[in-house]
Amino acid sequence: MIELNRLFLRRDTTQILDDVSLTINKGEHWVILGKNGSGKTSILEMVNGYLFPSSGTVSVLGNMYGQVDVREMRKKIGYISQSLMDKMALRDPVWEVVATGEYGYLRFYEEIPEWLQNKAHRMLEFVKLEHRAGHVLGTLSQGERKKAMLARALMSDPEILIMDEPCSGLDLYEREHLLAAINDLHQKNAAVVYVTHHIEEIMPVFTHVALLEQGRLVAAGPKHEVLTVENLHKAYQIPVSLEWSSDRPWIRVLS
Numbered sequence: 219m220i221e222l223n224r225l226f227l228r229r230d231t232t233q234i235l236d237d238v239s240l241t242i243n244k245g246e247h248w249v250i251l252g253k254n255g256s257g258k259t260s261i262l263e264m265v266n267g268y269l270f271p272s273s274g275t276v277s278v279l280g281n282m283y284g285q286v287d288v289r290e291m292r293k294k295i296g297y298i299s300q301s302l303m304d305k306m307a308l309r310d311p312v313w314e315v316v317a318t319g320e321y322g323y324l325r326f327y328e329e330i331p332e333w334l335q336n337k338a339h340r341m342l343e344f345v346k347l348e349h350r351a352g353h354v355l356g357t358l359s360q361g362e363r364k365k366a367m368l369a370r371a372l373m374s375d376p377e378i379l380i381m382d383e384p385c386s387g388l389d390l391y392e393r394e395h396l397l398a399a400i401n402d403l404h405q406k407n408a409a410v411v412y413v414t415h416h417i418e419e420i421m422p423v424f425t426h427v428a429l430l431e432q433g434r435l436v437a438a439g440p441k442h443e444v445l446t447v448e449n450l451h452k453a454y455q456i457p458v459s460l461e462w463s464s465d466r467p468w469i470r471v472l473s
């Protein structure tokens with residue numbers, strides 16, 4: 219579904235990505251981990267076609283970027299990021315904000331047909347936010363807003379769903395509720411690519427992990443093979459121990 223081949227990205231004197239190759243197949247859900255500035259967001263932006271590598275190729279859903287209209291590709295990709303959240307109309311009802319995802323609009327200026335309203339409500343049910351459907355987006359908690367963004371992204375039935383740190387800034391309660399909704403994505407067709415700083419967010423739905431360090435891949439593959447204390451030490455330079463509980467990894471820093 220996504221094939222990144224020998225990606226290099228250089229800006230001024232900084233080597234942002236340094237020979238990154240990654241293949242994401244249908245049925246796989248990936249988490250990208252790495253320190254601040256290791257290149258995670260750059261990879262997401264390349265998959266979205268917002269950023270082009272200095273060299274190397276990006277192929278998404280069988281189409282090589284550079285030979286395809288990226289705007290057409292973006293219709294097949296759901297992207298959930300803080301910058302998108304910031305663009306949403308806080309005074310609009312939640313169901314209406316969700317409905318805009320059908321066409322990728324930010325707002326509607328005409329009457330919304332009943333089928334679309336019904337679909338938006340179904341997506342809100344999926345993320346367990348239906349009880350807030352009629353509320354104004356700005357009155358929702360941060361976690362609920364993220365759930366609304368997830369429901370909005372699902373409206374267009376994306377083939378790829380990209381999430382850039384969706385749990386940042388959420389308290390434990392809000393985070394766990396959002397993670398439960400994300401874990402339910404196994405019922406959908408989309409391949410999920412998820413960036414986080416927190417290893418315990420790797421829910422059972424995720425199958426694979428890529429570990430980045432200074433623009434290079436330390437390891438990439440099935441999560442149980444990649445999430446070893448040796449690889450985590452290479453990526454973070456901190457001694458840690460790792461425990462799996464209910465197919466979720468938990469990390470402890472060793473003193």
Ligand SMILES: Nc1ncnc2c1ncn2[C@@H]1O[C@H](COP(=O)(O)OP(=O)(O)OP(=O)(O)O)[C@@H](O)[C@H]1O
Nearest residue numbers: 229230232234252253254255256257258259260261
């Ligand atoms: N346009 C640019 N010019 C110069 N440097 C850039 C540019 N864009 C990104 N960088 C640098 O590239 C590196 C990788 O950035 P990127 O945002 O991909 O990392 P990240 O792993 O997502 O970081 P974070 O976890 O902090 O969000 C950073 O050091 C960043 O400062």
